[in-house]
Amino acid sequence: MSIFSDEDKVKVLSDIIEIQTINDNEIEVAQYFQQLFNNYDIESKIINVEGSNTRANLVAEIGSGSPVLGVSGHMDVVTTGDRDSWNYEPFKLTEDEDGNLHGRGSADMKSGTAALALALIEIKEAGTLNNGTIRFMATAGEEITSSGAETFYKQGYMNDVDALLIAEPSQDGPVYTHKGTMDIRVTSKGKSAHSSMPELGFNAINPLADFIHYLNEAYSKVDVKSDILGTPTMNGTVINGGDQVNSIPDHAEALFNMRTIPDFDNEDFEKLFNQIKERVEQAKGVQLSVEPYVNRVPVYTTANNKLIKDTQSFAQTFFNKEFNLTSTTATTDASFFMKDKDEDFSFVMFGPGDPGQAHQVDEYVSKTVYTQFVDFYTELFPKYLNR
Template sequence: MEQQERVQILKDIINIDSTNGNEEAVASYLSDLFARHGIDSKKVQFAEKRANLVSEIGESGKRVLGFSGHMDVVDAGDLSKWSFPPFEATEKDGKLYGRGSTDMKSGLAAMVIAMIELKDEKKALPGKVKLLATVGEEVGELGAEQLTSNGYADDLDALVIGEPSGPQICFAHKGSMNYTVTSIGKNAHSSMPQLGVNAIDNLMLFYNEVEKFVASVNETSKLLGDFTHNATVVTGGNQVNSIPEFAKLQGNIRTIPEVDNAEIQSVFKKIVDRLNEQADVKLNLVWDYNKLPVFSDKDSSIAKLAQQGYKNKMGESIPLVASPGTTDAAEFIKAKKEFPVIIFGPGNAQLAHQVDECVDVKNYLDMIDIYKEMVINYFNQ
C-alpha cells in the first residue's frame, strides 16, 4: 500500500465523528475496506449506531494473536479553541491533527493496514490475527465487555492493544473506578436553615470521611505507584438564598493490588452506612465503573517481539513500563484463559483528549511496519 493511501485511511476515519455513541460508521468503513482486500468481517451490534467489528486473517493453527483498538473518541469540546476542525483531518508539518488522531484511530488504522498488507502480500501465517475493534472504551469499555462476555477473546493467545504508548510498551496498568454519591435534603429559606436539611453539608460529610481514608493509605505498588482518589464533579442547589435539597458528587479512583477494588467498595459502603445513621443524612452510593488493574508478563514473547520490532525499525531500544491509565485490557483479561497483553501504539497519551490532538505521521507509518514484523515473527517462533 502506498504511503499516501495509508495516511488517507487514517484521515478518513478521523473525519468520522465517532464521539461515543456513533461508532458504527467507523465499523462500516473498516468492514468495507477489509472487504475490498478479501477479508471478512463481522459486526457485533451493541446499540443503535453502535457496533463492534471482528475481523481475521490467516489460517486455523496453534495460536491466535489479537489486535484491538477502540473506535469511539471523546467530545471535541469548545470548537473555537481548535486550530483546525476536529473532524476534518489536517496534515501539517509532519503531524496529522484531529480528534482521535492519537487516541486511538492511528493505532486502529495501523493494525487494520498491517493486516491488509500481510494478506495482500500473501504472507504465510500458521495461525490467525484477530482484530477486535470496540465501542465505548472511553466511558466504560462497553464493547470490550460485550465481546469478552460473548466469547470473542476466549481463543486469544496474546493481545496487542494499539493505544498511544509513546516510545514505550506498557504491560500493566492501574484499575479504575467511578462512583456517584447523591445527598437528599430538604428545601428551606436560607434565613431559616433550621427548617431544612442542607444536602451539600451532608455530602461534604461523605467527602471529608473519604479524604481521611485516602490520607490513611500508606501502601503503594512498586510497579504501579500510589492509589489515587479525585472528586471530579460536584453539583447541588438551585438558588443562592435557598437551602439545597439535592447534591451530587462524582469521583474517580485509580486502584492498585495493595488497595484493590473490593476493599474500596467495602470502605466506601461503610462510610455511607455510618453517615446514614445520623439524623437527616440520606446518602446513596452507586458504582458507575469498576475496572481491575491489569498485570501481564513483562517477559512474554509478544512483549519481546514488540521491543525487537521497534529496535529493528527505529534503531533504538524501547522500555517496558506500567501505566496509570486503564484500557480495554481490563475487560479482555476476563476471557476464559489467561494470555499476555501489551499496550503498544502510535501517538503520545499526553495529547489524548486535548485541543489540537495530533499524531506524528512518521510514527504512525512506522508502527504499521512494526506490527507486520511482530505478526510474522510471532507465528514463526
C-alpha cells in the same frame, strides 16, 4: 510487495478522521473498515453496543485455530475542547511542514486502529500467517466506560484469546501495565420543606458533607504504593445539592474519580465508600447511596512472556532504536478484555503516537511513524504466531 503505499495508508487515516466519532457514531468507522475488508475477502461482523444503532464494534479474523492473537484499537475520540484554539481543522487530516498529521484522533487512536486493520489485510494478501488466528477487535466507547470492550468480553470474544496487543499511542516504549479508573456517585436523599420549618423536612446536604469529611479522613490513612504504578488517587470532583436558598434540600450528590492500582484496586475503593456510608447512616433519617458508574480495573502483567519480548526485540531491530518496557497511568480497553486473565497473560500496548498528544488541541501523529507501524505489525504478528 505491499498492497498499500504510504499515500494509501494516509488516505485511510484521513477518511476515518473525517468520520466524527465523539463518544458516538463509531458505526460509520466500523462500516468503513468492513467495506475495506470486503475488498480483500476478509469477513467481519458489526456488533451493536449499549443497545444503540450508532455505537458499534467491529470484529474480523484471519488464519485459523489457536493460538489466537487479539489486536485492538478504539474508534471513538474525545471532544475537540476549545475549538478556537485549534490551528487545524479537527476533523480534516492536515499535514504540517514537519511531516506531522493533525486531527482529532490522529494519535488517540485512529492511527493505531487503522494500522492494525491495514496490517491484517497485508498479512492476508502476503499469505505469511501459517499458524493460529489474528482477531481484529475495533471498539466503541473506550473514552468513557469501555462499553465496546465490555461487550466483546461479555460475548466471549476474549475466551480463546492467548495474547492481546492494544495499539494505543505509546510509540516510545511498549507498555505492560497500567492503572485502573473508577467513578463513584454518592447520593443523599432528604425531604424538602420551607427553611423556616426545617423540622418538617430532612436536609440532604448535611449527611453528604459528613460523608466527604469521613471519606477524606479515612483515605488519608491509606498507605500503599506500587513500584511501577505509584500510588492510587482519589478526588472528589463534582458536588451538587439544593436549588433554592430558603428551601431545605431534598437531594445532594457528589462525584469522585479514582485511579487504582492492584494493591488498592476498584473493589477496595468500593469497600471504603460503603464503610463510610454505613458510618454516616448510623444517624437517624440518613439515606445514602454509593454507585460506581465507571469501573475499569488496573492491568498488571509480569511482562515475562513471548509477545512482549518479541515486540520489544523486533521493535529495536525495525525502528533501529532502544525501547524500554514501561507503564502508563492511563486506562485502556484491556481493563475489560483482561478481566479473567492473570498476571501471566501476554499483554502489550504499543502503537503509533506520542501519549502526550492524546486529547490535546492540534493533536497529531508523525506520518512516518504511522506508516511504519503498519509495516511493523505486518511483520510482527506472523513472527509471533508462526511456528
